[in-house]
Amino acid sequence: MNYPDTYYSRTLTERKERPALSGSVDCDTVVIGGGLAGLTTALQLARAGQKVVVLEAKSVGFGASGRNGGFVSAGYATGVEQIARMSSAETARQLYLMSIEGVDFVRDTIARLGISGADPVDGVTSVMRYDDGAGMRSHASEVRRMYGQQLEYLDMVRVRQNLKSARYFHGLRDRKAFHIHPLNYLRGITDEIERLGGVICENSPAVSTDLAPYRKQVRTSNGAVIARTVVFATGGYTGRLNPRLKRAMLPIATYVMVSEEAPQLIASAITTRDGIGDNRRAGDYYRLVDGGRRLLWGGRITTRSASTAGLVQELRREMTNTYPQLRDLKTELAWSGLMAYARHLMPQIGEMQPGVWHCTAFGGHGLNTTAIGGKVVAEAILGQSNRHHLFTPFGLDWAGGVAGLAVAQLTYWKLQAQDWWRERAA
Template identity: 30%
Template sequence: MTPGKDIFHPDFKAAPWWWEAWKPNNALSQDPPLKTDVVIVGAGYGGLSTSLELRRNGVGAVVLERGDFGVGASTRNGGMISGGVNMGKGLGGKNQAAAEFEAKKAAFLGAGADSLSVLEDIIAREKIECGVIRKGRFVGAWTPKHYAEQAAKVEMFNKYADVGAEMIPRERQREMIASDYYFGGMYAKRSGHLHPALYYKGLLEAAHRAGAILCANVEAERIEKVANGWRVLSSKGPIECREVVIATNGYTGDLTPRLKRRVVPVASHIIATEELPEHASKLMPELRSIADTKRVLTYYRPSPDGKHLIFGGRARFTAAPPEVSAPVLYQYMIDRFPQLKGIRITHVWTGNVAFALDYMPHMGMDQGLHYLLACNGNGVAMMTYLGTQTAKKIAGGRNEPINPLDDRDFPEHALYNGEPWFLPMIGAWYRTRDWIDRRLAA
């Protein structure tokens, strides 16, 4: 039975809980110049990290954001961070992408591990206060079969990504989570979580200090090739530049139709609870983050102060109003923590995650434009990493790939034009498969 309206706190907001600490704004915005070295479209983690690294290498950078700074997924995500355990998640069967991952898993997982190192280095170097907690992640197994599949990957994760993974059988599960909901699971020590809006704020300020020109409420309307590079026609006039970087991720649109056809925006919905009756460590020892192996996945973690639970998942695969998404997530939460029945929701929100058709992150060039796209649900670390790597590539003037994610084949599909019409059907199929798997496991 779906929870009713009584789950909402009287002060409920249809906005991210993170915005209580920092809201999107245009305080650091400047007007774009007539000319620069590099124009970056999109001021999320990817765009800002690109601009920061470019400026550290003496390269001029202008970042265009069509809304206020931070209005997109960079302040709407769950703030969970890891170093490789999500790399290739979703790949399966006998196809080209799965075969490539198997052949290059050492390099791919190494890049995943590097992404967390890059994130941590930036936070330390720029002195960003964003509530980082590094106590690992427990990934609960939806079925015994899923547990066996996890166990088969532990050696690979530890060998190539050094994640410190170990299997936690069901009889030890309460060491990880105050719930018997899962069939055991995998604990990855090299994981954690942070406050995504405060990390965004720190990254924004770092890019500004470094001399990047940050332009809020300026839309890139068209990109034209010219003799010495590019002309970006913006809502505040043209900008001539040597290079253009597309860092729009889950909000990639008609400015770059070829790239739009290569990423699938999937809505991720999140709720935040009112202050918990007990510290969140009673639910998640050592304030670990939690995820699971369901197809319609959930992920959750304590707030940095341990007073609230932040609970996210695929309530729908597309955008949905709070009265639709919040009750679904609330029920998921109560399924896992029956002891929280009666606790109320103070915030509900959504943001777009970008998936590639091969479930892998991508950076490279398309018809002369640089891009970094497809975080596949691991955007905090991965988009920061791809932005930093793209900037190093531009600053160094190298044409050869600088990491295994660079200039790979970026697949598209003849039936996909950039509008994810198929997501409701996939969502229904995944929910059915999850239900069947769980019933067979009971």
Template identity: 50%
Template sequence: MYTYNNNYYTATMQPVTERPALSGDVQADVCIIGAGLAGLSTAWELVSRGKSVVLLDAGRVAWGASGRNGGFVLQGWSEGVSAIEQRCGKPTAAALFKLSLEGVDIVRDTIADQQLPGCAITSGKMSVVRYEDGDNLQRLRDKMAADFDFHLEYLDRQAVRAKLKTERYFQGLRDTHGFHFHPLNYCLGLAGLIERGGGRIHEHSPMVRVDSRDGRHRVFTDQASVDCGNVVYCCGGYGGPEFGKLRRAFLPIATYAVLTEHLGARLADAVATTDAVGDNRRASDYYRIVDGDRLLWGGRITTHNLQDEKRLGQLLTDDILDVYPQLRGIKIDKAWSGLMGYARHKMPHIGPLGKGLWTCTSFGGHGMNTAPIGGRVIAEAICGETDRYRLFDAYGLQWNGGPLGPAAAQTVYAGLKMMDKFQETRSQRRAMHKN
């Protein structure tokens, strides 16, 4: 049975009661499959527009990646701006970037307007590079300002190392629009809003099939069903074969996180900022301070989900000490993993699958802003308000490689890690020669 695992967020979550499984045969305007951030966001947008909604989940609300991620809410998509421009052209890339900013604002505004408790918003994110690359970062800063009217602060090596006391980082860009927060409490807050607005949420209710006939759909669980006009698939990295062609279009990719013990005054010897931090590696380290003096540190990606907490703790401790050797001897209080849905093109699947069938999933580790805007775009389409989902037309259900997909993805990742190591070693050697 899918349920909450032992991690920082479940240890600090708002009080919650278990919701009953779906029983009997019910009707709704929309049935949403998956009660992670995408499903919750879609449901809230629809309930706010007066639609009747039934939201089903195989486990608990936000028990998967939505409730156990790094908690970064930032601009952009998993795919980079330049790659989106090359595929879609500048006008569409600009519109998609604007959507991503709207996603950040949705989360921030919902917390403020609805006074959601326990979300613990902290502004700011530093993106740092692990090799000398100041010229390229400044060009990116200038491009973002000129093409997207989005302004980033450039940090030279001295500015970066004043905040992050390590020789691993060189330059960086600071995003003041983004923030970090408690994602599980946000999702639990959304669930409460949905139910107070008349929506129904049923946990422990896995979808087993969807039958479509005469413009209507019936979503079946083992012992119940929902008759509806629209179905929205929000399965995330945990979706199984019951999702059909959608499941064949993404790969479940695992990522890992740990929570350190309380570090007290030692923390300031390493990290002297409340900004979230992420580096430029293909599977980056990402971290932030929680509870005043603890590091919540994530990183690494694999196609197999390693769940041995002791092993995870050691692996990520090694990553922490590689950056901050002055923290040697730290202890890990919690370690956990999560599965993300990744499409090969690294963009989400947002749009129609057929008449009255929609998808809002595959956010590729960048879902805390893109799932909320995806939910809004799908709600607008269902309600006949906009066709903004057409911005994703270039990103369809590309085959994930089938049984060979995970092995191919792991091989690509290994090659990218080697490229990262080469660039970092070369930069370090150049720095030594200069000194």
């Protein structure tokens, strides 16, 4: 199987390999990209009776979809206030509600399909690294009023009961958010698409397209798919096949490490199964995996290829600064993956031309937003809704190329500095 060496690839519950495309195939819709967005789109179309073909260049979930932190929680890569400035207050409200719907979709899909290997664990807690309990309580009250979202405020005593760190002050717990094994989730979806008659072709990179109005064709090295509709869902691994899409996103690398098996040592620092993320603008996230026997810790971004080993040292430094008692916890495995970011930090979802759709750029907040993105694209293709228009303000703007990558890296460093200063002042 064509996967990088990650905790997820090592703990797959099934290892079925799917053949590459060979010859010519006719279908209703061809989806390019076998990640979360593409497979969710294909699943919804197959459920509606469409004949669907998915072309994946490597193996399903090869990219960031199968390498991420596994957190399923509401929201986008940017905040509601910024979304409202780019669109309107009502659009921002509806989009946030859709992100909650995305969380529900993933949970319901796991239950409906019986994807036991997804291993959902309830609860995600956001912790604050400076003292502003009033601000956290106010935020909890606001999201309850606006969206009906129930966030539980945790004072410092309760936070430090579960997280033995002097770095943390307050927290907000979302009991409806959860964390999962994303690669097993994806492969469960893939099995269902095939059960419904869909075709998944791995090791089948699309090399060219003919996007004529009535009869579209996507070619690979060994075959071609003829379809009425094409969906591009290529994320951070978007290549030259679609220049307009490629120029509209920035590939950003993020890094994850998993510890050795050391349940007692880990329990000296962390006694909750909640997924944890801090409130910093350049923060880290972590959770217990393997039944609490290992710690998965992620964070840091770079805009160009970097040494994973070097970035792991930074992650370890952050981990031990937060939890000095974990200084002897060894890192067993580390990896990186490419996320797609747009300049506006919102998903890019819509119809590029008649019958040609895109669903990409989820900016590191993809498990819920890819679900809702794939769902609304499928709804539009099927004529069931026009909810994709909510994403119209967040178009395929040029991301700036090399200069855009440089600005993104400088912005990240600036956020790190602001985080450091804010915590030092506290």
